[in-house]
Amino acid sequence: MASRGGFSNKLGFILAAAGSAVGLGNIWKFPFEVGNGGGAAFVLLYLSFCFILCFPVMITEIAIGRKTSLNPVGAFNALGFKNWNIVGKLGILCGVLILSFYNVVAGWAFGYFVEMVQGHFDIGQKFGGFISNIVKVGGYAVIFMFSTAFIVSKGVSGGIEKAAKILMPTLIIMILGLVAYAMTLPNATKGISFYLVPDFSEININVIGGALRQAFFSLSLGMGALITYGSYVGKDDNIVSSAAYITLMDVGIAFIAGLMIFPFVAFNLGGDMQQVTEPGFGGPGLIFVTLPSVFENIGGALGIIIGSLFFLLLSFAALTSTVSLLEVPVAYVVDEHKVNRNKAVWLVAGIIFILGIPSLLSGGYSEFFSNFSRIIGVPEVIDGDFLSFVAALADVLLLLGGCLIVFFAGHVWKKHNLDAEISQGFEGYEKSFVKKFLNFTITILSPIILAILFILVFFNNFIGIDIMSMIS
Numbered sequence: 001m002a003s004r005g006g007f008s009n010k011l012g013f014i015l016a017a018a019g020s021a022v023g024l025g026n027i028w029k030f031p032f033e034v035g036n037g038g039g040a041a042f043v044l045l046y047l048s049f050c051f052i053l054c055f056p057v058m059i060t061e062i063a064i065g066r067k068t069s070l071n072p073v074g075a076f077n078a079l080g081f082k083n084w085n086i087v088g089k090l091g092i093l094c095g096v097l098i099l100s101f102y103n104v105v106a107g108w109a110f111g112y113f114v115e116m117v118q119g120h121f122d123i124g125q126k127f128g129g130f131i132s133n134i135v136k137v138g139g140y141a142v143i144f145m146f147s148t149a150f151i152v153s154k155g156v157s158g159g160i161e162k163a164a165k166i167l168m169p170t171l172i173i174m175i176l177g178l179v180a181y182a183m184t185l186p187n188a189t190k191g192i193s194f195y196l197v198p199d200f201s202e203i204n205i206n207v208i209g210g211a212l213r214q215a216f217f218s219l220s221l222g223m224g225a226l227i228t229y230g231s232y233v234g235k236d237d238n239i240v241s242s243a244a245y246i247t248l249m250d251v252g253i254a255f256i257a258g259l260m261i262f263p264f265v266a267f268n269l270g271g272d273m274q275q276v277t278e279p280g281f282g283g284p285g286l287i288f289v290t291l292p293s294v295f296e297n298i299g300g301a302l303g304i305i306i307g308s309l310f311f312l313l314l315s316f317a318a319l320t321s322t323v324s325l326l327e328v329p330v331a332y333v334v335d336e337h338k339v340n341r342n343k344a345v346w347l348v349a350g351i352i353f354i355l356g357i358p359s360l361l362s363g364g365y366s367e368f369f370s371n372f373s374r375i376i377g378v379p380e381v382i383d384g385d386f387l388s389f390v391a392a393l394a395d396v397l398l399l400l401g402g403c404l405i406v407f408f409a410g411h412v413w414k415k416h417n418l419d420a421e422i423s424q425g426f427e428g429y430e431k432s433f434v435k436k437f438l439n440f441t442i443t444i445l446s447p448i449i450l451a452i453l454f455i456l457v458f459f460n461n462f463i464g465i466d467i468m469s470m471i472s
């Protein structure tokens with residue numbers, strides 16, 4: 001076990017796991033999902049899902065990882081349920097899929113940082129040209145994957161934990177500074193009220209499914225990232241309080257990111273927030289198209305500083321997440337195939353980079369990949385390009401994975417075994433309210449709701465059948 005390495009202490013684990021959670025999901029995806037979902041009603045749903053459904057899944061993942069000290073596939077084997085290692089395999093596949101497109105978007109973020117430093121504010125209007133410039137985006141994607149692999153190759157405490165300890169505090173300071181600045185802009189309050197005042201008439205299956213998918217993606221759940229990180233956690237750490245800190249940090253930063261983005265957007269739209277919910281606005285391009293012109297309006301050196309800081313922030317957030325995404329398949333190859341860490345890292349990173357090439361090409365360079373889901377006949381609910389298709393596919397697989405993981409823990413491995421692991425490092429767990437809450441959520445609530453929503457979202461997004469409207 002010693003050769004696998006581990007986090008040096010509880011704080012190291014919390015920062016690394018929060019680093020995994022906080023990423024493009026919070027700063028790039030969350031705002032446009034809020035826009036698509038009609039604003040504050042989506043935010044409320046998202047918050048409830050995080051605390052009621054996802055928090056128990058997170059505890060379960062960490063506990064399975066710590067109990068077995070293994071990767072997601074090895075963990076199911078070690079618990080004595082070889083048939084269930086398919087859930088771990090699904091998770092690894094999902095991690096590979098996510099990293100393949102995530103690295104591309106992370107490359108855009110880093111590329112925008114480079115453009116901003118040079119004062120190229122017009123990059124927002126040239127977004128389409130930028131993402132179809134294969135040499136540029138390809139180059140940035142190489143740089144990003146290389147940096148990710150470099151950190152992971154340095155090991156758990158010397159690479160992953162060290163990077164998180166530097167990047168996470170820097171990120172928090174940057175984001176708070178940017179929020180403070182955004183609040184001073186004209187029309188900031190209009191942006192904030194769109195973000196925070198709910199209109200419940202906006203809620204439908206797409207919004208509910210979108211909020212749950214967002215919660216899973218943002219918390220890095222459902223694919224064993226936290227089984228893997230959990231496998232490096234000390235036996236006397238309190239899993240429940242660690243999970244609470246990770247969830248709070250992730251939700252907190254997504255929430256704060258909204259407080260930064262919506263005033264920026266409102267400033268740019270002259271306060272007309274209605275435009276945000278209209279089709280065609282927002283989407284994956286929201287921050288890449290809209291924000292540069294905000295920075296342009298700020299103008300001069302200040303515009304350059306704020307713009308560069310923003311995209312640097314986004315790159316840092318993405319880096320601690322790509323690191324966790326790469327660690328999952330790497331841990332699998334190291335544990336199960338006894339390959340040395342360094343070799344495993346560069347091999348896996350190379351393969352995932354190659355798998356990401358269709359996503360790289362889907363920004364306009366290749367006709368086929370840019371219109372992928374339309375060409376293969378997947379319903380228009382998902383954007384046409386390959387990158388969005390893979391992102392949506394991974395999202396629903398996370399729901400399935402999460403559902404199977406809690407079901408497994410509650411009913412196959414059995415809740416009392418899970419409890420025994422959780423109570424290590426948590427004195428008084430057996431008599432606590434937390435135990436009752438987890439009893440209900442892990443054995444009943446989470447598996448049922450996740451199964452239902454997985455089916456609804458899958459049929460709606462991939463088959464084009466809206467079961468909800470058929471029933472009502």
Ligand code: PHE
Binds near residue numbers: 023218325
């Ligand atoms: N949580 C990360 C984000 O919000 C993405 C991620 C998903 C990372 C799943 C690891 C596992 O950007």
